[in-house]
Amino acid sequence: MTSKDIEGLLSRVEKPARYAGGEYNSVYKDKEETDIRFAFAFPDVYEIAMSHLGLRILYYLLNERKDTWCERVFAPWTDMEALMRDKGIPLFALESRDPVASFDFLGFTLQYEMGYTNIVNMLSLADIPLLSSQRDESHPFVIGGGPCAYNAEPLADLFDFFVLGEGEEVLTPILDTYRRWKEGDGTRREFLERVALIEGVYVPSLYNVQYRMDGTINSVSPTDARFPEKVNKVIVKDLDKVFFPDRIIVPFMDIVHDRIMLEIFRGCTRGCRFCQAGMVYRPVREKSPEVLEEQSQRLIKNTGYEEVSLASLSTSDYTHLEPLIKKLIAAHGDKGVGLSLPSLRIDSFSLSLIREIQKVRKTGLTFAPEAGTQRLRDVVNKGVTEEDLMNSVEAAFSAGYNNVKLYFMVGLPTETKEDIEGIANLAYRVVDKYYATNKGKRGRGLRVTVSTSCFVPKPFTPFQWQPQDSIEVFRAKQETLRKRLRHRAISYSWHQPETSYLEAVFARGDRRLSKVLIRAWELGCRFDGWKEHFNFAKWQRAFEDCGIDPDFYAARKRDYDEVLPWDHINVGVSREFLKRENERAKKGRITPHCREGCINCGITELFDGGICDADY
Amino acid sequence: MPIIRVQFFKKDTAKYISHLDLIRTVQRSVRRADIPVEYSKGFNPHSKIAYGPALAVGLSSDGELLDMELKMHIDETEFMERLNVNLPVGLGITAVKYVPDKAPSLTAIINAAEYRITCSVDTAGQNIGQRVEEFFALDSVFIERTDKRGRKKRFNIMPMIVEVKRIEVADGQVIIEVITDTGGKSNLKPTDLVAALERYTGMPFEETDIHRKRLLIRRGEEYFSPLDIYD
Structure with a gap:
């Protein structure tokens, strides 16, 4: 298998730019000079994957390391998959075109449940055993992060470990540990036991789950007292000081978010009770307008992009929004650079803000x-x-x-x-x-x-x-x-309600669903988030074949004393707080915004010094 | 405002990008290079860059052309250097020249292109070279094409082949260099030519590599480069 074989496929697929690599600002290194090969994987097609902010940050963060070459690998569209299987070409990284099976890490970002069968498919295309337990020292470590990692139990059998929280904090210690392990001749298991001790790393195979007769969980406990009973997420403490790339890859083809994304803060001060992001990304941490202006300047210069969008949850809650917008428009407006605010809330939306944005472009x-x-x-x-x-x-x-x-x-x-x-x-x-x-x-x-x-x-x-x-x-x-x-x-x-139903099953699922996932993939499921590929009948059959009732996960009301599959994961907000909020919801009682006073969600107890910018 | 005519190559990974992708990529490269390009007026201003006939995805080229309107005159060498360091791998400028402000557009003047077609063919025991030569001597070869409205249309491709410059067969490889009609009035897609050759010879042409060597203005028997016509 060579780069030439891949070239042969490119002229036969619908959008070859998805697989060609070579975009401006993509990183190429000498593989002889790097010890760690990391494939950053997104289980969807290029246009979606390349729009993801986390990828844009972590790609450059990892490539800052001299000993590491981070490349990208995405789900091949069905036309490409058919050709790859036909010609026996395994899943390859976009930059080097080397098979990802030869890498040290294959790191998936887990953004939504409907991408899970694509993960199975990518492992299969890569010729990597589907189950963590089947892999040996010759295989890469398959790891996952992102919002779905907070309850990744349905993927537990497929992944070697998960990263909980913000990658900037935890990837460095993981790679340092890996280097030391690789220099010796330790077993795969030994490495997993070592990383399990790093804050923010969850190794599912080191935890036992016991069930009750009624199918609910009795207990989840570590296999050895060395491993934490509760795994804490990790966060970046100071967003002004944390690494942020001064360049991003400029794709040739049109992608979903084809613009600069300027991250203005993390976390959310609202407490919408349905919103997972608003809970798991706490605490609120803001970047200063000065840092943002400087970052936007460098990004525009290094990419040539004509649009900057402010990325965060509930953008209008940013403390310095008006001054920031004025600053950015003053700095870039005359160069025809547009500004977009995709996440504005309606209550604080002001006419003056609309006017500012309208000066440049009307959206x-x-x-x-x-x-x-x-x-x-x-x-x-x-x-x-x-x-x-x-x-x-x-x-x-x-x-x-x-x-x-x-x-x-x-x-x-x-x-x-x-x-x-x-x-x-x-x-x-x-x-x-x-x-x-x-x-x-x-x-x-x-x-x-x-x-x-x-x-x-x-x-x-x-x-x-x-x-x-x-x-x-x-x-x-x-x-x-x-x-x-x-x-x-x-x-x-x-x-489509069928899609949301499956999302509900997997969002709150447990380990027993790993086999359903593999069965659904065997039956041909992939790209389940795409209407033209989603096939609910196949999913129903997969559940039947595995003897699992999906209603148990989606349609069942849980009692407060039930052990939930994710109870051994600590994201900072306490179970008590969530319970309190659920009770207030039943009574139709609202809970004030964090800036009006701390509502004791528990997040300040997770970290020393109680970092939370909302705490004014 | 001054108009600069730019000749560039498109190869390696860049050959897999579509014409629309190319437009976007050049626009962003121009912005990175801080080239004082003129913008159109209106809500969504876009840079005033006009291209020659589009190159199909998967084809490489040494002779692509574009005209760019500038806000001010800048030195040709400086223009080339600044833009070249800001272009992605696979795209690069090889020549630039100012043309008169009222110069007709590239699409209005370009009517021919020279291609080099390289294919792998099983040459053992077959006189493939002769078959290819016979093909080019034919008066008429009809192909079917579906037009924009989905109607099927048959037409003769032979009058669109202007000149066959080279036919070479060796070591399982066929190399053909040919000048064909290109542009709005009459256009022969090189991939259609390869398909017709396959049909005529009854042999599969594999690993086809099509390269556009240059875009041309043909006047009768004479060829001119769009880059040189104002010299």
Whole structure:
């Protein structure tokens, strides 16, 4: 297998730039000079993978090390996979085109559950044994990180270990430990036992899970007292000082987020009760506007990108947002560099901000009220009122915007018929607002896009004990909305409930699901996040073949005293806090924003000195 | 505003990028190089760069061309050096020249291109060279193409072959150099030519490597380079 064989395939696939490498700012090293070969893997197609901020950071962080060459490997699209299997070409890294099976590490970022079968497929294409227990010293260590790593139990049999928390903190000690281990002639098991002692590393094979007769978990315990009973996540303490690349790869082809992503803070001060990111990425840590301006300058210079987007959860909660935006526009606006703010909340959205952004480029506006009535918005703790939304929408229409997107969730706990009706009512009120806006000011041709996703209860959220709606119930709710939202200015889109159902199964799944995953892959499942490839019937068969009832995971309400598959992982927010929040939700009581006063989520106890920028 | 005509190559990994990808890539390289390119007016300003006939994905070239409108005159060597260090591997500028402000566009003047086609063919015991020569001597070879509306159309490719410059067969390899019609008025895709050759000879042409050597202006029997016409 040579680079030439790969060339032969490239002229026969749909988008060869996905596999060609060689993009500006991609890193090429002399492999004779590097001890550690690291393949950073994203289990989806190039356009998605290359849009991921974590990859952009960690790629350069790892390549800063002289002893390490980090390359990229993504899921080949089905046309490429067919050719690779036909010609016997194993999964290769984009830069060197070497087979990833010869690497030291294959590190997957786990962004969403529907990418899991692609992981199985990539291991198979790489010719690496699917199960951790089948690998020997000749194989790379298969590791995972990212949000799904916080409950990666369904992947436990496939991975050698997981990294919990922020890679900048934990990858360095892992690679240093690896170097020392590689110099000796230790066994694979010995290395795993050594990394298990590093804060933020979870080695599933070193933990035993015992089940009860009813199928729930009895206990999860380490196989040896040396290993921690609870594995803590790790975080970066000072974002101004942490490594941030001054360049990013500039892809040839169009990718989903084809722009500079400037990370302005981590964590979230809101406590939306459905949101996993808002819980697991705590505590809040901000970057200063001065550092951000400098980073944006270097990134623009080194990439030639024409757009900068501010990346974070709930961007408008950034303490210095207005000064930052003014700074960035003053610095780059005259060069035709646009600014986008993808994660704005509706309550703090101000007209002056819209005006600032509009100076450069006009983009559509997205609002996420999440629920249709105030009652339900209070249940989920989305501290937004209808008045907030209407004020923002009015401001946007007066500023000439004519394109508004509204995001909602259906199936939230306690939801009633009225809440569903409320979604439609809100959409019509937005339409009315447009027609009430002065004709001279508003843009022409109103477009309101209403989009509903299906609620998926996630681990480490106050709703982690809640059942999910059945597929039939989801469908009935979508049907109601479809009928109610027939209007020429409104378009309605909804998520496939079958996909959300599987997400719910795997999000809160345990180790017994590893075999279902492999079975589904054997039956041909891959690219499950892509409508054209998703095949629910195959998944149903996989569950049947393995004798596992998916409703046990998706549709079942858990009691507070049940041992959850992720209880031995500590993300900082306490179980007590989550329980308290779930109880408040039932009563429709909102919990104030962290900046109004500490709500004792537990995060300050995880780290010395109680790092949390929200604690003013 | 001054217009600079740029000749560049596209090879290695860069040959797998589409024409749209190329446009984006050049735009960003120009920005990195801080070249004072002129921008169009409007909400989504884009740099004023106009290309010659697009090269199909998978083909390499030494003779691609683009015209760039600049805000001010800059030295040709400096332009080349600054842009070259900012282009990704596989793209590089080989010549530049200022053309008159009112020069007609590249797509308006280019009507031919020279290609080098290299294929692996089983040459043992077959007189493949002769078969290829016979092919090029034919008056008519019809191929079928689907137009934009999905209608099938048959047409003769032979009048589009302007000149056969070289046919070489050795060690399982066929090398053909040919000038064909290229551009808006009449265009022969080199891949269509290879497919027709395969059909005529009854032999599979494998590992086909197609290289565009140069883009040309043909006037009767004479060829001119778009880079030199204003000298």
